[in-house]
Amino acid sequence: MENEIQDNGLEIVYKKPSTLTDTPLHYCPGCGHSVVHRVLMEVVDELGIQDKTIGVAPVGCSVFAYNYMNIDMQEAAHGRAGAVATGIKRVLPDKYVFSYQGDGDLAAIGTAETIHTVNRGENILMVFINNAIYGMTGGQMAPTSLEGMKTATSPYGRDVKLMGYPLKITELLAQLPGALYVTRQSVHTPNAVRKLKKAVKASFEYQKLNEGTCFIEVVSNCPSGWKQTPVQTMKWIEENMFPKYPLGDIKVPKF
Amino acid sequence: MEKINYKRSEPRLMKGNEALAESAIRADLDAYFGYPITPQSEILEYFEEQIPIRHGKVLQAESEVASINMVYGAAGAGARVMTSSSSPGVSLMQEGISYIASAQLPCLVVNVVRGGPGLGTIQPSQGDYFQAVKGGGHGDYHLIVLAPATVQEMADFVFDAFRLAEEYRCPAMILSDGALGQMMEKVELIEEGQFPKRNFSWATTGKPATRERNIITSLFIEPEKMEGINYDLQAKYAKIQKNEVRYELVETDDADIILVAFGLSARICQKTIELAREKGIKLGLIRPITLYPFPTNIIKEFADKAKFFLVVEMNAGQMVEDVALAVNGKKPVYYKGRMGGMIPTPEEVLVEVENIIAKQSEEKR
Numbered sequence: 001m002e003n004e005i006q007d008n009g010l011e012i013v014y015k016k017p018s019t020l021t022d023t024p025l026h027y028c029p030g031c032g033h034s035v036v037h038r039v040l041m042e043v044v045d046e047l048g049i050q051d052k053t054i055g056v057a058p059v060g061c062s063v064f065a066y067n068y069m070n071i072d073m074q075e076a077a078h079g080r081a082g083a084v085a086t087g088i089k090r091v092l093p094d095k096y097v098f099s100y101q102g103d104g105d106l107a108a109i110g111t112a113e114t115i116h117t118v119n120r121g122e123n124i125l126m127v128f129i130n131n132a133i134y135g136m137t138g139g140q141m142a143p144t145s146l147e148g149m150k151t152a153t154s155p156y157g158r159d160v161k162l163m164g165y166p167l168k169i170t171e172l173l174a175q176l177p178g179a180l181y182v183t184r185q186s187v188h189t190p191n192a193v194r195k196l197k198k199a200v201k202a203s204f205e206y207q208k209l210n211e212g213t214c215f216i217e218v219v220s221n222c223p224s225g226w227k228q229t230p231v232q233t234m235k236w237i238e239e240n241m242f243p244k245y246p247l248g249d250i251k252v253p254k255f
Numbered sequence: 256m257e258k259i260n261y262k263r264s265e266p267r268l269m270k271g272n273e274a275l276a277e278s279a280i281r282a283d284l285d286a287y288f289g290y291p292i293t294p295q296s297e298i299l300e301y302f303e304e305q306i307p308i309r310h311g312k313v314l315q316a317e318s319e320v321a322s323i324n325m326v327y328g329a330a331g332a333g334a335r336v337m338t339s340s341s342s343p344g345v346s347l348m349q350e351g352i353s354y355i356a357s358a359q360l361p362c363l364v365v366n367v368v369r370g371g372p373g374l375g376t377i378q379p380s381q382g383d384y385f386q387a388v389k390g391g392g393h394g395d396y397h398l399i400v401l402a403p404a405t406v407q408e409m410a411d412f413v414f415d416a417f418r419l420a421e422e423y424r425c426p427a428m429i430l431s432d433g434a435l436g437q438m439m440e441k442v443e444l445i446e447e448g449q450f451p452k453r454n455f456s457w458a459t460t461g462k463p464a465t466r467e468r469n470i471i472t473s474l475f476i477e478p479e480k481m482e483g484i485n486y487d488l489q490a491k492y493a494k495i496q497k498n499e500v501r502y503e504l505v506e507t508d509d510a511d512i513i514l515v516a517f518g519l520s521a522r523i524c525q526k527t528i529e530l531a532r533e534k535g536i537k538l539g540l541i542r543p544i545t546l547y548p549f550p551t552n553i554i555k556e557f558a559d560k561a562k563f564f565l566v567v568e569m570n571a572g573q574m575v576e577d578v579a580l581a582v583n584g585k586k587p588v589y590y591k592g593r594m595g596g597m598i599p600t601p602e603e604v605l606v607e608v609e610n611i612i613a614k615q616s617e618e619k620r
Contacts, residue, residue: 050461050462050464051461051462051463051464052461053461053462054332054459054460054461056328063474064474066468066470066472069468070462070468071461071462071468072459072460072461072462072468072469072470073459073468073469073470073471074327074328074331074459074470074471074472075358075470075471075472075473075474076324076327076328077324077327077350077351077354080320080321080324080327080351082321083316083320083321083322083324083325083327083328084324084325084327084328084331085328086314086321086325086328087286087288087324087325087326087327087328087329087330087331087332087336088328088329088331088332088459090286090312090314090325090329091285091286091312091329091332091333091334091336092332092460092461095460095461112317112318112320112321113317113320113321113324116316116317116321120314
């Protein structure tokens with residue numbers, strides 16, 4: 001794509017997507033949410049679908065996503081984004097619908113809604129931010145918290161015999177016939193961000209086909225919850241998260 | 256409440272649940288989301304049979320929790336949408352209903368009440384009165400609650416409920432019971448094509464360049480803003496109370512004893528009135544049709560004329576509290592009811608009336 005040349009002859013190589021608002025982000029410095037927001041809105045911009053896109057943001061750190069995304073949005077109750085998105089898509093089948101959910105929302109309180117939304121093959125995109133912790137409520141254990149991981153509610157480390165195992169819900173969902181495209185991406189390096197964008201773009205394109213649910217897990221970080229600097233979290237993701245949650249496509253459409 | 260003369264079909268015999276579902280299709284329902292539970296599964300079954308060959312969308316959800324959140328999503332997208340359930344299922348929906356009330360979305364929730372608490376029984380009850388009229392979920396909110404007493408009203412109130420819900424951006428409930436849902440009666444259904452849709456400027460249908468983005472939310476983190484939302488809601492409820500109260504008076508002109516009952520209990524009371532009048536006891540009935548807004552003023556008026564009030568309910572005495580508030584100590588207010596799926600007979604209501612009369616004349620001596 002050719003870059004825009006300004007009147008003064010300077011070339012614009014990077015700008016904020018028009019579908020991101022000017023509202024200052026409330027996310028902690030270094031948090032992956034803002035990058036994922038940007039990627040989503042870049043794709044909406046590039047596909048020119050602002051007037052056809054409806055987002056759903058349930059309870060969690062991203063509950064205020066509608067402050068930042070300049071599209072029609074619905075806030076959902078904790079765990080119910082899949083059901084809310086279903087309701088929207090069923091009455092507006094020609095629109096693009098996505099949900100944006102955290103690990104506690106999608107894989108704990110909303111597990112039933114998540115599984116059944118994908119099992120029905122709702123033609124939506126579900127974006128699943130997995131940072132292995134409850135960020136908004138102050139760093140409690142999430143269903144995806146790693147074995148031995150210290151959180152506010154597992155201060156001695158997650159004892160899997162007592163507290164259950166890290167839930168690989170993405171692999172689980174990939175088993176369902178309703179799932180069209182299932183992939184795990186991250187935002188810890190510029191290259192990873194580019195790959196995520198490709199997956200997001202593909203998922204929006206797939207919605208036109210009416211063939212099933214697109215599901216993107218984004219392995220992300222939580223500097224505040226993990227009690228690390230943003231730079232440390234990038235390393236921690238690579239050393240601890242990826243062995244449990246390996247990146248890459250888990251299910252790709254066969255046409 | 257406004258009374259509209261719709262064009263109606265020839266009379267036919269229908270079950271309450273099915274009449275309600277058929278009426279919803281004729282009210283140009285966009286979508287129904289529900290989960291099976293006795294004694295109202297016929298509603299979901301009827302939609303699953305009729306909607307695919309007629310118009311609208313229907314989906315059997317994985318739970319009542321999912322159903323009500325699908326309703327939230329579809330209502331937020333501007334659709335005419337409903338769900339239905341029975342008591343335990345409606346309990347599961349309370350969180351979602353609170354969100355819908357706060358986000359100010361129009362929708363219809365039907366509760367075909369069964370005996371409780373707990374899993375209870377599948378027999379009819381009015382035990383969910385408090386839940387329906389006092390809020391039910393968390394926070395300060397109300398539903399507009401309509402209480403049908405006949406299969407005809409099961410059908411007609413679908414139109415009323417949607418009209419009110421859409422006018423006030425407020426969830427509406429039809430509070431029925433297992434007997435009304437299951438019984439068959441003659442019904443003259445409202446014909447299709449008489450109930451146009453409104454254009455909701457607030458709906459999330461995709462943001463065109465010509466307007467600001469629409470947001471459906473119940474989250475207002477600054478307390479000043481949340482209090483403002485509460486004031487808005489309360490102002491709306493005050494308007495609903497002023498404009499939308501609906502009730503029926505039965506033989507109250509010369510009555511010196513007033514029964515107050517809604518739904519099925521009101522029909523039982525009609526028989527009690529007949530039996531009483533044969534014995535020379537002048538009984539009358541106030542039947543609240545809207546349980547919220549409650550017909551406080553008409554009850555207040557009768558407090559000057561009546562000797563006493565007897566509230567007849569299929570619960571442990573719930574609406575009796577609202578009647579007592581309306582009467583405000585002017586006259587005695589009594590309660591007679593059955594619980595747990597049992598229905599009071601006209602005769603046992605009459606015995607209660609006679610006992611109270613006897614007690615009162617004894618007290619005078």
